[in-house]
Amino acid sequence: MARGKDGQRGAGRITLTQVAQLAGVSRSAASFALNGRTDLRISEETSERVRRAAEELGYSPNATAKTLRTGKSGTVALVSDFVGTTSVANAMVRGALQTLRDADTLLYTVDTQGDPELESRFLQNLRSRDIDGFLYASMFTRTVAVPALVRGAPFVLLNCVSEGSDATAVVPDEFAAGETAAAALLSAGHRGDIWFVGDFPSGFTGGVEWHGWRPLALSERLEGIEATLAAAGTSLAGRVPIDNDWDIANGRDGVARLLGSGVTPSALICVNDAVAVGAYHALQHAGLRVPDDISVIAFDGSPLTAAVVPTLTSVALPHQELGRLAAQLLVDEVATTAVHRVPMSLSRGASVAAPATTR
Amino acid sequence: MARGKDGQRGAGRITLTQVAQLAGVSRSAASFALNGRTDLRISEETSERVRRAAEELGYSPNATAKTLRTGKSGTVALVSDFVGTTSVANAMVRGALQTLRDADTLLYTVDTQGDPELESRFLQNLRSRDIDGFLYASMFTRTVAVPALVRGAPFVLLNCVSEGSDATAVVPDEFAAGETAAAALLSAGHRGDIWFVGDFPSGFTGGVEWHGWRPLALSERLEGIEATLAAAGTSLAGRVPIDNDWDIANGRDGVARLLGSGVTPSALICVNDAVAVGAYHALQHAGLRVPDDISVIAFDGSPLTAAVVPTLTSVALPHQELGRLAAQLLVDEVATTAVHRVPMSLSRGASVAAPATTR
DNA sequence: CTGAAAGCGCTTACAG
DNA sequence: CTGAAAGCGCTTACAG
Numbered sequence: 001m002a003r004g005k006d007g008q009r010g011a012g013r014i015t016l017t018q019v020a021q022l023a024g025v026s027r028s029a030a031s032f033a034l035n036g037r038t039d040l041r042i043s044e045e046t047s048e049r050v051r052r053a054a055e056e057l058g059y060s061p062n063a064t065a066k067t068l069r070t071g072k073s074g075t076v077a078l079v080s081d082f083v084g085t086t087s088v089a090n091a092m093v094r095g096a097l098q099t100l101r102d103a104d105t106l107l108y109t110v111d112t113q114g115d116p117e118l119e120s121r122f123l124q125n126l127r128s129r130d131i132d133g134f135l136y137a138s139m140f141t142r143t144v145a146v147p148a149l150v151r152g153a154p155f156v157l158l159n160c161v162s163e164g165s166d167a168t169a170v171v172p173d174e175f176a177a178g179e180t181a182a183a184a185l186l187s188a189g190h191r192g193d194i195w196f197v198g199d200f201p202s203g204f205t206g207g208v209e210w211h212g213w214r215p216l217a218l219s220e221r222l223e224g225i226e227a228t229l230a231a232a233g234t235s236l237a238g239r240v241p242i243d244n245d246w247d248i249a250n251g252r253d254g255v256a257r258l259l260g261s262g263v264t265p266s267a268l269i270c271v272n273d274a275v276a277v278g279a280y281h282a283l284q285h286a287g288l289r290v291p292d293d294i295s296v297i298a299f300d301g302s303p304l305t306a307a308v309v310p311t312l313t314s315v316a317l318p319h320q321e322l323g324r325l326a327a328q329l330l331v332d333e334v335a336t337t338a339v340h341r342v343p344m345s346l347s348r349g350a351s352v353a354a355p356a357t358t359r
Numbered sequence: 360m361a362r363g364k365d366g367q368r369g370a371g372r373i374t375l376t377q378v379a380q381l382a383g384v385s386r387s388a389a390s391f392a393l394n395g396r397t398d399l400r401i402s403e404e405t406s407e408r409v410r411r412a413a414e415e416l417g418y419s420p421n422a423t424a425k426t427l428r429t430g431k432s433g434t435v436a437l438v439s440d441f442v443g444t445t446s447v448a449n450a451m452v453r454g455a456l457q458t459l460r461d462a463d464t465l466l467y468t469v470d471t472q473g474d475p476e477l478e479s480r481f482l483q484n485l486r487s488r489d490i491d492g493f494l495y496a497s498m499f500t501r502t503v504a505v506p507a508l509v510r511g512a513p514f515v516l517l518n519c520v521s522e523g524s525d526a527t528a529v530v531p532d533e534f535a536a537g538e539t540a541a542a543a544l545l546s547a548g549h550r551g552d553i554w555f556v557g558d559f560p561s562g563f564t565g566g567v568e569w570h571g572w573r574p575l576a577l578s579e580r581l582e583g584i585e586a587t588l589a590a591a592g593t594s595l596a597g598r599v600p601i602d603n604d605w606d607i608a609n610g611r612d613g614v615a616r617l618l619g620s621g622v623t624p625s626a627l628i629c630v631n632d633a634v635a636v637g638a639y640h641a642l643q644h645a646g647l648r649v650p651d652d653i654s655v656i657a658f659d660g661s662p663l664t665a666a667v668v669p670t671l672t673s674v675a676l677p678h679q680e681l682g683r684l685a686a687q688l689l690v691d692e693v694a695t696t697a698v699h700r701v702p703m704s705l706s707r708g709a710s711v712a713a714p715a716t717t718r
Numbered sequence: 719c720t721g722a723a724a725g726c727g728c729t730t731a732c733a734g
Numbered sequence: 735c736t737g738a739a740a741g742c743g744c745t746t747a748c749a750g
Contacts, residue, residue, distance in 0.1 A: 077467045080496040089449065106434045132435055136438050137438065308666065391746090424744040428746090
């Protein structure tokens, strides 16, 4: 993992000496001014000049040097065994950890909570420690703007792609996942009356910003579904828009609305497992049985699939493999701008059967 | 966050110079030998002497100095927005992050996967970076042996307690949680035929090692339950032992066995949500309705509670508050050996009702 | 192999 | 305020 194009030391990294020079003061004075120390009784005017110089040069202190000198790093570590959990995030971390372990590299995880200001502080800190590389990851598959600080070191996007498609990225193959879901229904004998549950609320389309984010899964899954249905001479009977969160309540409400409108689907393809669980609830409430009356298939392959009766058939996200591959690409310094798509496999439950009409 | 008793610089930290002295070689030679470089054509015998000296002194290189000199840190960072997920682990991280943010401290997370060798490598690396403090956390509440490397800096145990109770720790109040669960059933009118699902398999007791770990939740929850029932003049009708994993299948099998033995409980207290979901399945299979025929209550307050019909009543783990408090104690340098117990609150679903016999 | 030295970028006590 | 200096712990080119 050598330094990236923009990651060379010295190439651009501003030091305190340079700030002092520009401000026309001693290094000591610059240090005192920047750290807001008053021992030296530096005039406010001088302090201001130093701060402006630092600002102008884009100075950011080297945390490694500071730590070496002071014996304090300003950081705390949380050490845990969390990865054991079956969580989306943890599976990605687990995959990356395995690969990096073989490469004798440790993995620090930081969580920005999706907050740009916190992210920026973390990135500054990490860069100032001469981190060898970044895995820039997203909770759910979407398009991101890669921060300049990340671009300054080798990096691989994990579960997201860059705006200009100008970076190495690893994402699930959502199109193929859509194909897989549709094919599962087709091979069970379904042809018509297949509904998709989880479209954007009206006014939104898959291609635009949504919730401040730009998810990829929805549009690509839909394309895969439609392509496969079209090849079999059919198409979706319709799409049920639901609210933002793609949670259980959204799924229940959406399907209740669908059933209330007099439609009797043969099968439901739900945008994720939680929505499918909500669909179960609405179906049960309407006295419909899964899969006897209606088949249900979803995406994600989360623990929810085992919580319902009958168990839910779902096209599983390959989180661990995403982490593994992204780490491998980082270690291997593969410097393409390719988007690597990892296959999603069908996790078979008992929620898909032959359509009621054929029995 | 000052350095802990054993954390002072210089006090004990061995440097390369000391290794070289003990081995009777130059610092250059020591460096070359330890890094396995051959440029200098150091004899195998000398190398061996250096390695022995390093070993004897317990030398571990200072990563900060090394990074400063070489511009490489040997680490990679995974930057993400994972914390948004509703996962046990992430809630703890989120809580800690919030507190530390106010204290202007960043949080690095490392995951050891429960592997002692990987943990040791991480701890070495973190200590060598002069990390200001540790949150030592466990996935589930248990007794841990705190590594010496952690003790070398200020630290707080998160969701675990130390073997000798000689460290500041933050854990859920499991005893009170047991009381809460029992009280919920009592106030719904249940008196007898209350069964506990999730006892250790026979041969194990709550006090001893289990699965290589020593969980606290089970024994303390049971004590709280029994204490509250006793105060109401009753007691558990029995305990259903289940297999190790405390997952959905374990719960289903355990309850199926119980029902198969001819018992008809009035209420079930399940050791966690997953086991309760399994209980639902077994009850449904037996034609019993929740809560009309049997009430069910559990512990954890996970997303599974919303996935089932009726929604599950559960005593919720206060993960975020655990993280928040632990971070606060770390920042405040509270140097007691106190175990702080955080209350668990009742998350009301629709799975508890009056006993069938009273209606 | 040795030994003295430079240098990574910072903070800080010191004499002026 | 300045300015020269030391020092954190390492790596590494250099002359012997």
